[in-house]
Amino acid sequence: MPGSKHIIPHTVNPDLEQERHGASFRVDEFARWWHGGAAKLRFKRELEQEMFNDMTEHNTLLHYKSHEEISEIALRQSLEVAKKLRAMQQRINPGGNDIWPKLYSAAAVWGAMPGGNPFGVHFVMMVEAIRTQGTDEQWERFGKRAENFEICGTYAQTELGHGSFLRGLETRADYDRATGEFVLNTPKLSAYKWWPGGLGHCSNYCLLVAQLYIDDEPKGLQMFFVQLRDEETHMPLPGIDIGEIGHKRGFYGVSNGFLGLKNVRIPRTNMLMRNAKVQPDGTFVKSPASVLTYFTMVMMRCVVTRDNATLLAMAATIATRYSAVRRQSPINPNEREPQIMDHVTQQLKLFPEIANAIAYQLSANKLWSLYHETYVDIERGDFTRLPELHNLSCVMKALCTADCNVGAERLRLACGGHGYLTSANMHLIVSSAAAACSYEGENTVLLLQVGRFLMKSWRAATEGKPLTPTASYLRGPARGETFGKWTGEWANIVAAIEYAAANKVRLAFESMSQRLAQGQTEAEAANGTGIELTQAAELHGRSFVAATFLAYVTGPTVSERSAALNRVLERLLELYLVHTALRHLSDILQCISLSDAELRSLQTRLESVLKKIRPDAVAIVDGFDFHDRCLSSALGSYDGNVYERLFDLAKQSPLNQEPVPKSFHKVLKPFLKSNL
Amino acid sequence: MPGSKHIIPHTVNPDLEQERHGASFRVDEFARWWHGGAAKLRFKRELEQEMFNDMTEHNTLLHYKSHEEISEIALRQSLEVAKKLRAMQQRINPGGNDIWPKLYSAAAVWGAMPGGNPFGVHFVMMVEAIRTQGTDEQWERFGKRAENFEICGTYAQTELGHGSFLRGLETRADYDRATGEFVLNTPKLSAYKWWPGGLGHCSNYCLLVAQLYIDDEPKGLQMFFVQLRDEETHMPLPGIDIGEIGHKRGFYGVSNGFLGLKNVRIPRTNMLMRNAKVQPDGTFVKSPASVLTYFTMVMMRCVVTRDNATLLAMAATIATRYSAVRRQSPINPNEREPQIMDHVTQQLKLFPEIANAIAYQLSANKLWSLYHETYVDIERGDFTRLPELHNLSCVMKALCTADCNVGAERLRLACGGHGYLTSANMHLIVSSAAAACSYEGENTVLLLQVGRFLMKSWRAATEGKPLTPTASYLRGPARGETFGKWTGEWANIVAAIEYAAANKVRLAFESMSQRLAQGQTEAEAANGTGIELTQAAELHGRSFVAATFLAYVTGPTVSERSAALNRVLERLLELYLVHTALRHLSDILQCISLSDAELRSLQTRLESVLKKIRPDAVAIVDGFDFHDRCLSSALGSYDGNVYERLFDLAKQSPLNQEPVPKSFHKVLKPFLKSNL
Known part of the structure; x- marks a missing residue:
């Protein structure tokens, strides 16, 4: 009967080993691709080594402590990370700021601060705001002191x-x-x-x-x-x-x-x-230029989008590895219980979230490029692209955080009861994602802003005026062009989502116009049309993500990747597009007609691509290259020793350090005896 | 500057007062109706008084403590409740068991055990199992000792x-x-x-x-x-x-x-x-009779369904009251900021969840009736209705917990950032709902069971064999009958949901048959068709809820309620049906054609009924009659003194008891000084 810390094997769970062995592509290539190249991946791993090497206690044990204790630990740990990052900066690139303080809130160091970082806002917002909004004299007087901690x-x-x-x-x-x-x-x-x-x-x-x-x-x-x-x-x-x-x-x-x-x-x-x-x-x-004051908020929304894609990838990693280790419910009676990942319903919980995480990460990258381009424009006094960036950052923040919240919870549920345990770390990931739906602009408020932007865009489109690039798909529908034919090809699905988005924009515009015609003010009409405006904004954002994913997978970077990696990305794209089309099927069917056979084919394609991704699923999440301490999950560790780790962490509960808790003699025994 | 506990006014927030004043029906009638009559409501309130009268500390303060401390407090509180319930039983109905132990896990006493009840399973399952599965001798030997605590x-x-x-x-x-x-x-x-x-x-x-x-x-x-x-x-x-x-x-x-x-x-x-x-x-x-062993699980699923409807009603109460107190974002510039409940998008977050809670509560009642009837049947040796009860309890448990989890989280998000605070109690309600998705039968596993039941039912329907009452809607479609005409009337919407359910059942059956024809085993085919089976099961469950809600509101009990109350229930039904039709619109559009005007009309009806419910929303949730201690929420208390309560609870954080935490001198100051 195992009862000590030494129950965790030093070997990898054979089911996980088998999965890794059977992958159709090289995980290291995926990891290099995902992290932006070999040098960046190497540095990320070095950073993790530096941050985590002297940490011994499992991160989730924090949650046995009182609020006061947790606060003190978080304070200590965040300062420890600051010291380490500064030392690295000093060693690797003295005088620079690419490591300290730039990486103080980066995903790679989250695992070193499981209670969160009370100084994140200090660096990300206060120091930056003094630098950009303060005078030189102010920077000298107090900005530098803040920067110097x-x-x-x-x-x-x-x-x-x-x-x-x-x-x-x-x-x-x-x-x-x-x-x-x-x-x-x-x-x-x-x-x-x-x-x-x-x-x-x-x-x-x-x-x-x-x-x-x-x-x-x-x-x-x-x-x-x-x-x-x-x-x-x-x-x-x-x-x-x-x-x-x-x-x-x-x-x-x-x-x-x-x-x-x-x-x-x-x-x-x-x-x-x-x-x-x-x-x-x-x-x-x-x-x-009053726009400058809100440029910081735009930047924050880009940060939130990227971070939430990462949270979703973390949750997907944990749930996918667990689903390869957990065996349950024979498919054929009298056969061995399969890995739960072999149940098609389980695949539907896992793989679309993997695809979502990748789609959002690629979209966040694109958003960042746009941010940097616009930044340069603004420095030159050119503000023309700001409205587009602003609206794109709003809708991406809103969609990504909402989907990550729902998706991470779906993945938590995919771990069954064990996903409820703090030692699984799933609910803490969900909690981080959940917070992001409300901070840096409440999601519905952001969608309404984007909806109003789309109303202006629609009017511009109907009047033949210029449109921002991401809204240019409105032009055809505004001219009365119809969709044409559903073929189900990737580009055709993206076009269908765009067309459905345009249709929602049109419907919202008509509702707005009707309300205005009834004598409502613009503001009252916008409130009355709020539901349709947010729906239009959602589809607008989804179009951007779908188009970005498609362009990336089929675009010029194809030649930079091996055929094997491209095949995996193509399957993930196929899943993303088919799943998104099914998710918005009622929006599509309201303006594009699909035959019974075409509808059937979407379902078949969904089932078929899930099956194709199945053998690569573990390798894909391995390719995200999360450090075990970043995941901090008994269900999701690289070695897959799930039950041993759950048991080991349970044994470390403070309540399990004595066979009989004090409360028995104080509380329970007197009560039971009184009933004799 | 307020800084003490005495900041909470003894008055009710004027916005809430106004809401209550403007309601179109009598809250006390709603409360009596909701709780099953005047006597039951009175008793519930008496029970709450007894349970809560000597509790002084706010329930959410529990979460500042360590895991060990919380465990001991939960132990103490649960035994305290046991003592009180036994005393009440003794006083009101000596020798009975209608109060003790029957109410030990009832919603009305949850507020007395914010850490949960470690003895819930003891009474609900262990004692009951010994009573029903043990011999008389076993009951004497250890059953009675367990019952006697x-x-x-x-x-x-x-x-x-x-x-x-x-x-x-x-x-x-x-x-x-x-x-x-x-x-x-x-x-x-x-x-x-x-x-x-x-x-x-x-x-x-x-x-x-x-x-x-x-x-x-x-x-x-x-x-x-x-x-x-x-x-x-x-x-x-x-x-x-x-x-x-x-x-x-x-x-x-x-x-x-x-x-x-x-x-x-x-x-x-x-x-x-x-x-x-x-x-x-x-x-x-x-x-x-091997079925007997799983009858306890059937009962537990009825309990879970009812309890989760209650959790959703709790979350809806908190979010609705908060939305009447919070004012934000003027609709017309230069006007006063409205109550956020006046934003249509906020109405869409709140009111459908109120309707859901009511729909699930009524369905849970119906499920309980069926349970009791089947229980009597079984005692007489008649097992014919057991499969239907079993499948109905599976699908209701799965749908209600899943919807409650999502719905309560939606309501939490509707409270903005403050919904993230423990003092709002929203996330603890969501956590309870989230657990229920996994325990007492994992939701997907349950839906798959129901899906297989529907396959048998479809085959029976096509062969003209008898169907269980809740699956009888399959008969027409199995004979090839088409839907007829969409009129949008309530009964027509229910019929459309049933028809869409039947269509999903048919599609799943065809997929199954195809897989079988390809040589797959029944089990492999069921796994391959898993996605469609769960979708069919979901729609099947939704049909039951919709039909139950419709029958209740338009059925013979109408005469027991005032016209004003009936009008409110009709609006909630209208909202439930329109919202459910829109939620399953793609399923409906796949087998029933709706014109553009008919689609438009659904959207208009949605907006219109939200507007009609708006003036009654606070009164409706008041009618659920939750005790403040049951809600334990700074955002949702009856008096609506939201900001004062948030502030008061923050001030009670252990960290706020001293102006400077110890960690400053130990940790933060030495660090800052080292940077000088």
């Missing part, structure tokens, strides 16, 4: 009463001409800052987003650099009410905080003034 | 390696004729019992499900009453390896456990022998 802070925007609707923020900064100071206040409870990561107990400064008032006249949102706590004692400064907002579904150690301000005074020169300015006499100088 | 135990069936596939269980009980004992073993790690609630540290006995062997010949699964721990010391007995399986996504305090057995001997008379028997000489007497 002498002080720690956060970006305090969201309030208890307002999130995605920024104009509704209630924190105010009143300019006092007499003293040359801003007076900061959260005039009521709903104005309290609420949510910023690290704000609770891991910040002594923050970048405060507040409504600027001069002579009680509002001047719009501005950013203010505010000291919150004494650097020596960490005591909150006068007028500051600060703390953490409490336990959450995930990110336990991130110290999300609240902040109330009562007549807190800061010097005028603490407002970030690279763009908008307040002069000593109270004259307000507007920003020359 | 002198001992505590669990029902140990699931193993590390096997769950839903019962025949695969590996724990064995070998009969030793020489000593008249069974020798119990878990021959390998995957045979360990794994999951049973309470097994970890809250059981000194269990009902063990094991493969009976006589002379190494398997005789099928039997139940054995086994002592696990010493009654005085709670020390595990020799040969017993026992503990808890560790931290999970939810049910933190339920002490789900593992159990390994090595040559543990129990007397022959500890096998439950009301049906199957082992005589002293080793002669095995088969059970006269």
